[in-house]
Amino acid sequence: xxxxxxxxxxxxxxxxxxxxxxxxxxxxxxxxxxxxxxxxxxxxxxxxxxxxxxxxxxxxxxxxxxxxxxxxxxxxxxxxxxxxxxxxxxxxxxxxxxxxxxxxxxxxxxxxxxxxxxxxxxxxxxxxxxxxxxxxxxxxxxxxxxxxxxxxxxxxxxxxxxxxxxxxxxxxxxxxxxxxxxxxxxxxxxxxxxxxxxxxxxxxxxxxxxxxxxxxxxxxxxxxxxxxxxxxxxxxxxxxxxxxxxxxxxxxxxxxxxxxxxxxxxxxxxxxxxxxxxxxxxxxxxxxxxxxxxxxxxxxxxxxxxxxxxxxxxxxxxxxxxxxxxxxxxxxxxxxxxxxxxxxxxxxxxxxxxxxxxxxxxxxxxxxxxxxxxxxxxxxxxxxxxxxxxxxxxxxxxxxxxxxxxxxxxxxxxxxxxxxxxxxxxxxxxxxxxxxxxxxxxxxxxxxxxxxxxxxxxxxxxxxxxxxxxxxxxxxxxxxxx
Amino acid sequence: xxxxxxxxxxxxxxxxxxxxxxxxxxxxxxxxxxxxxxxxxxxxxxxxxxxxxxxxxxxxxxxxxxxxxxxxxxxxxxxxxxxxxxxxxxxxxxxxxxxxxxxxxxxxxxxxxxxxxxxxxxxxxxxxxxxxxxxxxxxxxxxxxxxxxxxxxxxxxxxxxxxxxxxxxxxxxxxxxxxxxxxxxxxxxxxxxxxxxxxxxxxxxxxxxxxxxxxxxxxxxxxxxxxxxxxxxxxxxxxxxxxxxxxxxxxxxxxxxxxxxxxxxxxxxxxxxxxxxxxxxxxxxxxxxxxxxxxxxxxxxxxxxxxxxxxxxxxxxxxxxxxxxxxxxxxxxxxxxxxxxxxxxxxxxxxxxxxxxxxxxxxxxxxxxxxxxxxxxxxxxxxxxxxxxxxxxxxxxxxxxxxxxxxxxxxxxxxxxxxxxxxxxxxxxxxxxxxxxxxxxxxxxxxxxxxxxxxxxxxxxxxxxxxxxxxxxxxxxxxxxxxxxxxxxxxxxxxxxxxxxxxxxxx
Numbered sequence: 001x002x003x004x005x006x007x008x009x010x011x012x013x014x015x016x017x018x019x020x021x022x023x024x025x026x027x028x029x030x031x032x033x034x035x036x037x038x039x040x041x042x043x044x045x046x047x048x049x050x051x052x053x054x055x056x057x058x059x060x061x062x063x064x065x066x067x068x069x070x071x072x073x074x075x076x077x078x079x080x081x082x083x084x085x086x087x088x089x090x091x092x093x094x095x096x097x098x099x100x101x102x103x104x105x106x107x108x109x110x111x112x113x114x115x116x117x118x119x120x121x122x123x124x125x126x127x128x129x130x131x132x133x134x135x136x137x138x139x140x141x142x143x144x145x146x147x148x149x150x151x152x153x154x155x156x157x158x159x160x161x162x163x164x165x166x167x168x169x170x171x172x173x174x175x176x177x178x179x180x181x182x183x184x185x186x187x188x189x190x191x192x193x194x195x196x197x198x199x200x201x202x203x204x205x206x207x208x209x210x211x212x213x214x215x216x217x218x219x220x221x222x223x224x225x226x227x228x229x230x231x232x233x234x235x236x237x238x239x240x241x242x243x244x245x246x247x248x249x250x251x252x253x254x255x256x257x258x259x260x261x262x263x264x265x266x267x268x269x270x271x272x273x274x275x276x277x278x279x280x281x282x283x284x285x286x287x288x289x290x291x292x293x294x295x296x297x298x299x300x301x302x303x304x305x306x307x308x309x310x311x312x313x314x315x316x317x318x319x320x321x322x323x324x325x326x327x328x329x330x331x332x333x334x335x336x337x338x339x340x341x342x343x344x345x346x347x348x349x350x351x352x353x354x355x356x357x358x359x360x361x362x363x364x365x366x367x368x369x370x371x372x373x374x375x376x377x378x379x380x381x382x383x384x385x386x387x388x389x390x391x392x393x394x395x396x397x398x399x400x401x402x403x404x405x406x407x408x409x410x411x412x413x414x415x416x417x418x419x420x421x422x423x424x425x426x427x428x429x430x431x432x433x434x435x436x437x438x439x440x441x442x443x444x445x446x447x448x449x450x451x452x453x454x455x456x457x458x459x460x461x462x463x464x465x466x467x468x469x470x471x472x473x474x475x476x477x478x479x480x481x482x
Numbered sequence: 483x484x485x486x487x488x489x490x491x492x493x494x495x496x497x498x499x500x501x502x503x504x505x506x507x508x509x510x511x512x513x514x515x516x517x518x519x520x521x522x523x524x525x526x527x528x529x530x531x532x533x534x535x536x537x538x539x540x541x542x543x544x545x546x547x548x549x550x551x552x553x554x555x556x557x558x559x560x561x562x563x564x565x566x567x568x569x570x571x572x573x574x575x576x577x578x579x580x581x582x583x584x585x586x587x588x589x590x591x592x593x594x595x596x597x598x599x600x601x602x603x604x605x606x607x608x609x610x611x612x613x614x615x616x617x618x619x620x621x622x623x624x625x626x627x628x629x630x631x632x633x634x635x636x637x638x639x640x641x642x643x644x645x646x647x648x649x650x651x652x653x654x655x656x657x658x659x660x661x662x663x664x665x666x667x668x669x670x671x672x673x674x675x676x677x678x679x680x681x682x683x684x685x686x687x688x689x690x691x692x693x694x695x696x697x698x699x700x701x702x703x704x705x706x707x708x709x710x711x712x713x714x715x716x717x718x719x720x721x722x723x724x725x726x727x728x729x730x731x732x733x734x735x736x737x738x739x740x741x742x743x744x745x746x747x748x749x750x751x752x753x754x755x756x757x758x759x760x761x762x763x764x765x766x767x768x769x770x771x772x773x774x775x776x777x778x779x780x781x782x783x784x785x786x787x788x789x790x791x792x793x794x795x796x797x798x799x800x801x802x803x804x805x806x807x808x809x810x811x812x813x814x815x816x817x818x819x820x821x822x823x824x825x826x827x828x829x830x831x832x833x834x835x836x837x838x839x840x841x842x843x844x845x846x847x848x849x850x851x852x853x854x855x856x857x858x859x860x861x862x863x864x865x866x867x868x869x870x871x872x873x874x875x876x877x878x879x880x881x882x883x884x885x886x887x888x889x890x891x892x893x894x895x896x897x898x899x900x901x902x903x904x905x906x907x908x909x910x911x912x913x914x915x916x917x918x919x920x921x922x923x924x925x926x927x928x929x930x931x932x933x934x935x936x937x938x939x940x941x942x943x944x945x946x947x948x949x950x951x952x953x954x955x956x957x958x959x960x961x962x963x964x965x966x967x968x969x970x971x972x973x974x975x976x977x978x979x980x981x982x983x984x985x986x987x988x989x
Contacts, residue, residue: 229941283937286930286933286934286937287934287937287938287941289920289930289934290913290914290917290920290931290934290935290937290938291917291920292916292917292918292919292920354919355918355919414930417930421919421920424907425919
């Protein structure tokens with residue numbers, strides 16, 4: 001079933017690549033069908049998965065390179081399943097809003113390949129396989145930004161590629177180190193986890209440093225975030241959706257997986273991680289506040305919100321881990337919504353400047369509604385998913401660092417400042433009577449899906465918490481003594 | 483039948499609730515726009531009337547049950563809220579004090595509601611009037627039947643708000659709104675006393691229930707402080723000295739509301755509260771003496787002022803204050819039964835008089851009697867009475883003016899320092915000439931702007947630049963040196979040297 005999930009989009013991509021004709025509508029429908037199919041498979045996974053059951057379910061493993069000890073192993077737990085769900089949903093949304101994109105064939109093929117790689121990252125149960133899928137996401141993304149992006153696209157694409165590749169080199173070296181140091185000589189995650197836990201702390205720290213650089217570039221953590229503002233601003237908006245919605249989560253997801261493997265290292269650098277998280281939080285929030293370009297603002301706010309995830313992970317307790325995973329989902333939804341509306345607005349007006357959106361409410365009410373909704377969700381208004389997540393992180397972090405978590409509060413305050421500034425401009429009386437066309441049907445559906453997700457998770461978080469709770473509790477149990 | 487009456491006291495909570503429901507329903511109808519025109523009036527009036535009648539009948543049934551089953555005493559209906567060891571309960575105390583007064587209040591309420599419907603026909607605020615009247619009836623019943631200080635306070639405040647709203651009934655006239663504010667603010671002084679006493683009760687006794695309060699063995703000093711809080715509230719509500727001026731200004735409302743508020747019910751709320759505190763007062767002869775003195779002075783004052791009034795309503799209100807003063811005298815002397823009876827009789831009589839006030843001229847067809855000769859002869863006393871002993875002006879000079887001056891100063895402080903420090907929306911300067919919409923004002927705003935500017939400069943250095951960045955310059959320099967090295971290596975002599983060096987290293 002997981003193999004089906006991972007390779008289904010590849011078949012779709014192959015089909016789209018060879019289908020004759022340049023019929024834009026047909027290609028769109030096909031891609032949509034494929035995205036829906038992936039969502040269906042994810043739904044089936046949700047039904048099959050038992051949160052109270054075994055740690056890793058639907059596990060399947062096949063020797064890949066037996067001599068090296070690498071396996072083609074797939075499996076899911078609560079955390080990866082929630083990420084798979086997010087990926088499927090956001091891919092659907094990305095397809096929904098890219099009805100009028102340029103060079104559709106190339107775009108859809110790359111999009112489906114990217115989806116396959118993302119599914120692979122979240123379901124891999126073998127570090128070598130994880131690494132392969134991790135790198136595999138880079139290629140479609142590079143071409144998508146490079147071929148379809150804004151005016152600075154080539155610089156952004158190269159920047160993005162170099163940054164992440166540089167990060168993953170460190171990750172690869174660390175993985176090889178771990179492979180070498182662990183007694184089992186196997187890349188399978190559980191073998192490596194057992195081996196890693198037995199290592200002396202100094203060794204664990206060394207390996208952790210490599211892994212952390214790889215993941216921190218992706219997340220991103222200040223000061224390794226250099227690629228993000230450029231890439232987000234230049235990428236076409238559906239790609240921004242996936243980039244901020246899913247790709248950033250890969251870093252956090254990897255970090256959680258690493259926590260299973262190198263617990264001693266995490267305990268040793270716990271305070272440092274929290275400091276980095278608070279730095280990210282404030283840095284992103286302050287810079288977002290300073291932007292008048294909406295897309296750049298959302299990009300910097302992403303840095304800030306991923307700081308919350310890192311803070312949750314650094315707390316190393318159930319509330320913190322739960323909050324981190326919830327925040328991954330919440331930020332995936334809210335950032336995707338914001339990039340979606342801002343991207344669509346950009347396509348209509350060719351401007352991302354806030355000044356051009358004065359009085360949008362009168363001219364394009366649906367746009368105004370969804371921008372405001374996304375901003376409120378990003379602030380973490382009670383009733384939105386972000387609130388539940390932030391509360392968990394706050395509870396988890398407060399236990400460890402007490403009043404230091406006031407940094408989180410400050411960042412949220414600044415977040416409210418720039419969010420409300422945008423909302424205020426949207427609600428102004430319109431200067432011009434004409435404006436961009438309002439959202440079309442499919443775009444409204446896409447934005448509505450995300451908004452509904454935010455509200456459902458915000459008001460009724462229990463199912464999601466149960467889904468991830470078992471897995472996070474298991475990880476947190478590793479740190480119970482510290 | 484008789485056995486069925488036993489349970490009726492458990493339904494006493496309906497008495498305050500019915501008028502409140504009627505008011506809420508009317509409010510909903512107004513919000514839905516169902517009350518336009520003449521056709522909208524009868525349902526409103528009938529609803530209020532039914533609620534008042536329902537409350538009256540219920541109370542009469544409870545009164546009947548008393549004959550066979552005795553006084554119901556305290557009834558706890560529900561726990562309103564609870565925090566730590568003390569709780570606020572919805573409880574009612576039905577005894578020889580509360581039941582007669584409440585029944586009389588319900589009867590008066592019903593009659594006044596009936597009277598009001600034709601009286602206010604086609605007035606612009608018809609529905610508003612009935613909503614506020616419902617609020618008042620609910621409040622006064624909660625006040626009278628309350629089994630604890632908290633519920634009494636709730637009713638007390640509801641009455642105060644309703645009184646404020648009805649004095650300002652004709653809100654288009656500045657005088658009406660000014661008087662409403664005056665009455666409300668004076669009443670807040672009494673509320674402060676009540677709140678103070680309730681807070682002390684929670685602190686010292688740990689309960690608001692009347693029985694617990696009266697059963698508590700407190701030191702006499704504490705008891706005195708506690709009782710004084712209640713007594714101040716009572717004096718304000720019953721318009722005794724020195725709080726009398728508000729009631730003369732409170733007659734701005736429609737006549738039926740004046741009748742029920744200041745003729746019949748609200749003005750007696752203070753007397754009722756003091757009667758309720760009788761178990762305490764029996765231990766505190768000095769407080770009783772104070773009441774006696776204040777009551778006597780108020781009566782004298784009201785009598786003198788009443789003699790020189792030239793309009794019906796003012797004359798009536800001073801007569802009311804006079805009678806209420808006499809009630810306080812009776813309480814001061816310890817004659818509580820007399821005071822209770824006096825209260826009931828006076829309330830009934832005065833309601834009738836107030837309701838009659840608009841027709842007074844046609845009824846009497848005479849000039850009102852001139853002030854008695856001895857008063858007219860004493861110029862000073864006559865002037866003082868006419869000026870109501872300058873209480874208004876005194877209050878204005880001693881309380882209102884200093885308060886206003888302080889408010890002015892605080893406002894100046896706010897405008898000159900605090901507002902500037904906090905910043906105001908829309909007044910900020912752009913942090914960057916290129917970004918006109920990103921503005922910051924006030925201290926936090928400037929701090930934010932400075933921090934963000936600093937980080938932005940850092941960020942600009944951090945981002946890899948396509949051309950002209952540090953990274954590219956370093957790479958180019960490295961490339962240049964490598965090329966030089968390669969050129970050198972291409973020359974045979976340097977190649978040979980490199981091979982030799984390699985050999986040396988290996989060996």
